[in-house]
Amino acid sequence: xxxxxWHSQLQQTLTERKAAGLYRRTRLRDGEQGVEVVLDGRxxxxxxxNDYLGFAAHPALKKAFIESLDQEGVGSGAxxxxxxxxxYHHQLEEALAEFTGQQRVLLFSTGYMANIGVIDGLLGKxxxxxxxxxxxxxxxxxxxxxxxxxxxxxxxxxALLHQRLHTAANSRNKLIVSDGVFSMDGDxxxxxxxxxxxxxxxxxxxxxxxxxxxxxxxxxxGVIEHFGLTQQKPILVxxxxxxxxxxxAFVAADEVVIETLxxxxxxxxxxxxxxxxxxxxxxxxxxxVQQETWRRDKLQQLIKQFRDGADQLGLPLMPSQTAIQPLxxxxxxxxxxxxxxxxxxxxxxxxxRPPTVPKNTARLRITLSAAHDxxxxxxxxxxxxxxxxH
Ligand code: PMP
Numbered sequence: 001x002x003x004x005x006w007h008s009q010l011q012q013t014l015t016e017r018k019a020a021g022l023y024r025r026t027r028l029r030d031g032e033q034g035v036e037v038v039l040d041g042r043x044x045x046x047x048x049x050n051d052y053l054g055f056a057a058h059p060a061l062k063k064a065f066i067e068s069l070d071q072e073g074v075g076s077g078a079x080x081x082x083x084x085x086x087x088y089h090h091q092l093e094e095a096l097a098e099f100t101g102q103q104r105v106l107l108f109s110t111g112y113m114a115n116i117g118v119i120d121g122l123l124g125k126x127x128x129x130x131x132x133x134x135x136x137x138x139x140x141x142x143x144x145x146x147x148x149x150x151x152x153x154x155x156x157x158x159a160l161l162h163q164r165l166h167t168a169a170n171s172r173n174k175l176i177v178s179d180g181v182f183s184m185d186g187d188x189x190x191x192x193x194x195x196x197x198x199x200x201x202x203x204x205x206x207x208x209x210x211x212x213x214x215x216x217x218x219x220x221x222g223v224i225e226h227f228g229l230t231q232q233k234p235i236l237v238x239x240x241x242x243x244x245x246x247x248x249a250f251v252a253a254d255e256v257v258i259e260t261l262x263x264x265x266x267x268x269x270x271x272x273x274x275x276x277x278x279x280x281x282x283x284x285x286x287x288x289v290q291q292e293t294w295r296r297d298k299l300q301q302l303i304k305q306f307r308d309g310a311d312q313l314g315l316p317l318m319p320s321q322t323a324i325q326p327l328x329x330x331x332x333x334x335x336x337x338x339x340x341x342x343x344x345x346x347x348x349x350x351x352x353r354p355p356t357v358p359k360n361t362a363r364l365r366i367t368l369s370a371a372h373d374x375x376x377x378x379x380x381x382x383x384x385x386x387x388x389x390h
Contacts, residue, residue, distance in 0.1 A: 021333045022353055032057035035371050037348065044348040045379060047366045052215050052323045053288075053295045054371030055245025060288060061281040068280035076273035080107070081262070084273030088280045093250070095286055100221070100236055102252035106261050109274050111210055111239035113267035114249040116142040118206060118237060121265030122257065123148035123175060128168040130161060130203070131177045134185060137356075139177050139208055148175075155182075158193045165201040174201060180209030180223035181216070184357050184365060186320030188212070191227045195234065205234035214243025215323055220289045220296060244289065246282045248274045295370035299323055302368050302377055309381040315388060318363070326352070326363040327384075335362035338387055345383035 004010065017023055030038040033056040037046045055061055068088055078084035089107055096105040108114035119142030123129055127148040131139060134155045143150035151168065153160040161176065168174050176198055178189040191207065198205045209222040217225025220243070224233055235253040240246040251261060261268055288295075306325055310317050316328045329335040332353045339351035342364075350365035357363060366380070 021336055035369070035373075035376060039348060042343075044343065044346050045376060046348045047368065047372075047380060048348045048350045049369065050211070050242035050367060051245055051371070052211075052243040052299065052367070052369050053245065053292075054369050055243070055285050055288060058245060058285070058288070060284045061245060064284035065277045065281040068277045072276040072280075074275055074277070076275055078273065079269065079271060080273045081269060086273070086276035086279065088276040088283065089273060092279045092283050092286070095283060096238070096250050096252060099219075099286060099290065100224075100238070100252040101230075102233060102236065103254045104258040105250050105252045106258050106265075106268065107274070107279070108249045108251065108265075108268055109271050110247070111208070111237065111241065111249040112138040112141075113271065114237050114239070114251055115139045115208060116145050117265035117267035118235065118251050118261060119143055119148075119175070119177065120146040121261045121268075122204075123173065126172040128171040128174045129177055130164045130168065130174065132156065132161075132179065132182075132189070134182050135177060135179050136183055136208060136210070139179070139206075143177070155185075156187070156190055158190060158197065161194070162197055162201075165197060165203060169201070174203035175206055176203050177206045178208070179211070180207045180213075181211035181322050181324065183211055183324065184326065184352055184363070185318055186211075186322045186324030186326060187318070188216070188223055188226065188321065191223055191229065191234070195229065195232060198234075199232070206237065207234040208237040210237070210239040210242055210249075211322065211324060213238045214289045215296065215299065218293065218296075220293075240278075240282050240285070244282055244285045246278050246285055248278055248282065299368060299370045302370075302372055302374070305374060305377045306366070306368060306380070309377065310384070313381065313385050313388070315384060323368045325366045325368060327366065327388075328361060328363050330360050330362060332362045335364060339364055341387035341390070342383050345386060347380055347383040 027039050033049055033051050076084035093105040115138035123146045125147040129143045129148045130151045133152045151164045153164050212222035214220040216222050237251055239249040318326045318328055335351055352365045353362045
């Protein structure tokens with residue numbers, strides 16, 4: 001048995017965390033991700049995945065995955081810059097460049113790594129990164145890892161972003177960073193205003209659209225398509241573990257930015273490329289994301305059904321037009337209890353507490369998917385009616 005000299009300190013922190021109702025724990029899923037999941041041996045109706053279009057267990061993705069296994073084997077066996085970059089990775093980068101309308105795309109093994117790599121890779125000591133306070137942890141970590149000065153602005157507060165940029169006027173390079181769709185709130189970043197401020201202050205913009213890609217825009221182009229940006233586009237991070245139903249991530253930008261990342265992004269350089277089969281399955285998924293527009297239409301109908309129903313019940317909906325529909329509860333223990341009560345009704349939702357969200361803003365993170373049907377939303381609303389306020 002190994003034991004650290006500060007074992008008792010660690011134990012105490014764990015005990016305190018548990019007492020505060022902030023303990024996290026992994027749960028065991030059997031079988032596929034989907035509308036119904038078996039978690040810790042119990043079958044539940046799930047509103048707790050990021051599989052927004054219902055692709056995680058789609059037959060076309062499975063087929064592409066299996067076929068590529070026969071040709072390429074399982075492991076990529078090396079980093080992209082050595083011998084790990086397969087033809088499937090290459091094809092996926094090309095297809096994503098076309099999909100996003102950007103010059104070039106670079107794959108990363110996870111979204112977390114893409115975010116730390118892109119910020120650390122593009123900024124140095126004399127630079128400034130300006131981030132929305134509710135940005136995903138990986139973006140904030142990217143800012144910390146880079147040697148740039150990191151400033152933050154209150155959520156979506158454009159006047160304060162302007163002020164921060166003003167403060168940073170004498171820095172060499174400035175990068176504004178924002179989630180496209182905020183992962184715990186579901187709201188959409190004010191991208192046109194961000195782009196205007198960037199132009200005014202000669203700053204760059206990086207958008208992490210993990211939760212918007214595939215969901216927003218006629219073709220699933222995410223927040224950039226949602227706002228109809230065609231000329232000046234931000235650097236884009238997209239992830240595959242959500243609407244695309246697979247795993248991994250990419251950065252889309254112009255040639256010089258991507259080439260800089262190839263040379264400097266340590267989380268790209270020093271890691272094993274994803275298995276080629278994941279790239280093959282993602283290629284299949286990218287086709288469906290573009291072709292099956294009905295999935296986005298259906299998802300929007302379900303979102304409307306849920307919001308109308310929740311409104312009638314007087315539930316504390318947050319302002320969101322996306323697949324992420326949180327209910328703001330506030331108190332950590334109350335949120336936990338409500339989540340547990342819903343499980344008693346066979347309904348699974350995310351229970352989100354600090355430090356994932358700010359103090360006193362614990363919430364139930366309800367996520368909808370094109371794989372749900374109207375009757376599933378009715379069941380969810382019924383369980384919420386029975387549990388909320390009791
Ligand atoms: N960005 C956002 C906004 C996310 O929500 C997540 C995942 N929760 C990530 C990045 C990280 O992506 P990945 O899961 O591929 O590491």
